[in-house]
Amino acid sequence: xxxxxxxxxxxxxxxxxxxxxxxxxxxxxxxxxxxxxxxxxxxxxxxxxxxxxxxxxxxxxxxxxxxxxxxxxxxxxxxxxxxxxxxxxxxxxxxxxxxxxxxxxxxxxxxxxxxxxxxxxxxxxxxxxxxxxxxxxxxxxxxxxxxxxxxxxxxxxxxxxxxxxxxxxxxxxxxxxxxxxxxxxxxxxxxxxxxxxxxxxxxxxxxxxxxxxxxxxxxxxxxxxxxxxxxxxxxxxxxxxxxxxxxxxxxxxxxxxxxxxxxxxxxxxxxxxxxxxxxxxxxxxxxxxxxxxxxxxxxxxxxxxxxxxxxxxxxxxxxxxxxxxxxxxxxxxxxxxxxxxxxxxxxxxxxxxxxxxxxxxxxxxxxxxxxxxxxxxxxxxxxxxxxxxxxxxxxxxxxxxxxxxxxxxxxxxxxxxxxxxxxxxxxxxxxxxxxxxxxxxxxxxxxxxxxxxxxxxxxxxxxxxxxxxxxxxxxxxxxxxxxxxxxxxxxxxxxxxxxxxxxxxxxxxxxxxxxxxxxxxxxxxxxxxxxxxxxxxxxxxxxxxxxxxxxxxxxxxxxxxxxxxxxxxxxxxxxxxxxxxxx
Ligand code: ASP
Numbered sequence: 001x002x003x004x005x006x007x008x009x010x011x012x013x014x015x016x017x018x019x020x021x022x023x024x025x026x027x028x029x030x031x032x033x034x035x036x037x038x039x040x041x042x043x044x045x046x047x048x049x050x051x052x053x054x055x056x057x058x059x060x061x062x063x064x065x066x067x068x069x070x071x072x073x074x075x076x077x078x079x080x081x082x083x084x085x086x087x088x089x090x091x092x093x094x095x096x097x098x099x100x101x102x103x104x105x106x107x108x109x110x111x112x113x114x115x116x117x118x119x120x121x122x123x124x125x126x127x128x129x130x131x132x133x134x135x136x137x138x139x140x141x142x143x144x145x146x147x148x149x150x151x152x153x154x155x156x157x158x159x160x161x162x163x164x165x166x167x168x169x170x171x172x173x174x175x176x177x178x179x180x181x182x183x184x185x186x187x188x189x190x191x192x193x194x195x196x197x198x199x200x201x202x203x204x205x206x207x208x209x210x211x212x213x214x215x216x217x218x219x220x221x222x223x224x225x226x227x228x229x230x231x232x233x234x235x236x237x238x239x240x241x242x243x244x245x246x247x248x249x250x251x252x253x254x255x256x257x258x259x260x261x262x263x264x265x266x267x268x269x270x271x272x273x274x275x276x277x278x279x280x281x282x283x284x285x286x287x288x289x290x291x292x293x294x295x296x297x298x299x300x301x302x303x304x305x306x307x308x309x310x311x312x313x314x315x316x317x318x319x320x321x322x323x324x325x326x327x328x329x330x331x332x333x334x335x336x337x338x339x340x341x342x343x344x345x346x347x348x349x350x351x352x353x354x355x356x357x358x359x360x361x362x363x364x365x366x367x368x369x370x371x372x373x374x375x376x377x378x379x380x381x382x383x384x385x386x387x388x389x390x391x392x393x394x395x396x397x398x399x400x401x402x403x404x405x406x407x408x409x410x411x412x413x414x415x416x417x418x419x420x421x422x423x424x425x426x427x428x429x430x431x432x433x434x435x436x437x438x439x440x441x442x443x444x445x446x447x448x449x450x451x452x453x454x455x456x457x458x459x460x461x462x463x464x465x466x467x468x469x470x471x472x473x474x475x476x477x478x479x480x481x482x483x484x485x486x487x488x489x490x491x492x493x494x495x496x497x498x499x500x501x502x503x504x505x506x507x508x509x510x511x512x513x514x515x516x517x518x519x520x521x522x523x524x525x526x527x528x529x530x531x532x533x534x535x536x537x538x539x540x541x542x543x544x545x546x547x548x549x550x551x552x553x554x555x556x557x558x559x560x561x562x563x564x565x566x567x568x569x570x571x572x573x574x575x576x577x578x579x580x581x582x583x
Pocket of ligand 1: 202203239242481482525
């Protein structure tokens with residue numbers, strides 16, 4: 001007998017006609033047991049598939065006695081001979097369907113309580129799946145996703161090593177890095193009243209590697225960000241974090257393109273062709289109303305600001321910006337009303353429309369105010385509807401960007417079979433924070449200005465562009481990076497433009513600014529969101545499907561019950577007293 005280990009010669013799904021006549025041992029889970037015609041049939045399952053065991057009480061009375069006791073999800077060890085199935089019992093739908101194991105010894109290795117849900121039930125609610133995640137993990141779907149994840153991570157590491165990067169570790173407990181989210185705080189028993197922040201990214205440490213002469217760094221780093229959760233966001237997630245010294249922007253993009261291509265190839269898929277398409281931020285906002293455009297479909301936003309300047313329709317004439325989408329559909333009044341509600345949810349004051357039906361008839365409450373010149377300029381084809389938003393530029397972008405995606409889904413315009421990867425480049429250096437009215441950063445405040453834009457930091461911050469870039473796939477931001485500021489003088493000017501005082505900058509980042517004064521080479525890098533990347537590769541629309549133990553959408557873990565209150569003793573040790581809960 002060809003014994004590979006005590007428990008298993010083969011995985012369940014590997015048994016093939018070539019093994020006919022061999023005696024083998026299999027250990028796996030019982031998918032189901034049924035008694036038929038005096039025989040006992042047991043389907044044995046592991047991640048490779050299912051094989052059928054047959055126990056004949058006449059041939060193997062001891063095994064049969066045990067088989068009667070076996071229930072779903074018991075772990076059993078079976079020994080016997082691989083035999084061909086009778087022709088009418090062959091199952092062409094499974095790889096092991098031509099054979100079965102005629103059992104002569106059977107052992108129960110582990111018993112199972114009745115399960116809270118059946119593993120072949122596709123409709124189990126997510127909280128229950130997460131409460132019993134270890135059962136959920138036994139299912140084919142999660143097995144596939146987590147194994148795919150491991151394959152991709154191995155490919156990423158191989159690619160990075162081949163490209164000469166070295167894997168270095170940075171602390172999780174630190175002083176705090178501004179990545180635009182809140183920090184998770186860790187109270188410190190030895191110094192009550194003080195806190196570490198869990199790193200939102202290794203950003204400043206990886207920059208220090210460059211100052212320290214470790215000129216090609218990478219890490220599959222965990223990052224923690226206290227923000228509202230969404231389909232593509234968790235409190236903790238991993239990123240392929242990297243930094244290199246003396247790079248051009250193209251060098252960084254090239255590293256990432258190699259990683260993406262290697263990951264596709266590791267999965268046996270045709271990779272996107274290189275170089276990936278590039279689009280400027282300005283173009284993305286103008287044509288798609290988003291800095292992460294889904295370019296799997298057209299329906300581009302069109303600008304009508306110029307042509308409506310002298311319009312008799314005051315809403316158009318007076319708005320900072322007028323833009324529209326020409327949807328290939330003749331919408332009914334009720335549909336238009338729903339679209340207007342959608343636009344209002346995104347902040348629009350209203351949604352003007354011009355419907356041009358199949359016979360070129362115009363239906364629109366605003367048509368009487370519009371000149372022929374305007375109507376012609378909109379170029380609305382018969383059988384379509386132009387939907388207008390007139391407002392401030394950011395509002396127009398936001399509403400039409402959201403409406404475009406909504407219509408793309410509703411009208412079935414998105415080609416789901418396509419993979420559209422692209423780079424978005426030339427982000428602005430500053431964004432206006434609508435709440436505070438102050439300039440703030442787009443990604444983080446260490447992003448370098450585009451060459452020649454340094455002078456705009458003080459004179460025209462709105463026009464200053466940065467050396468930041470994002471990788472976008474099918475409308476998801478996969479990651480971002482930049483060429484950094486490596487001169488302290490520029491870093492100080494950027495802080496100043498954002499209203500960060502010298503004292504504040506020194507208190508938060510003094511340790512880092514000091515390093516920029518001690519021979520910091522030019523450097524730049526990137527962070528690629530691992531879970532988002534893997535979810536897209538796995539065809540999942542939610543990153544929880546590729547994370548073994550994720551938090552729910554409301555930020556808790558049904559499996560362990562975390563987060564949970566702590567004891568009074570712990571709080572006392574930490575010098576923390578809690579306010580009474582609001583309620
Ligand atoms: N630190 C950035 C992030 O985590 C990435 C980068 O700029 O390298 O998004």
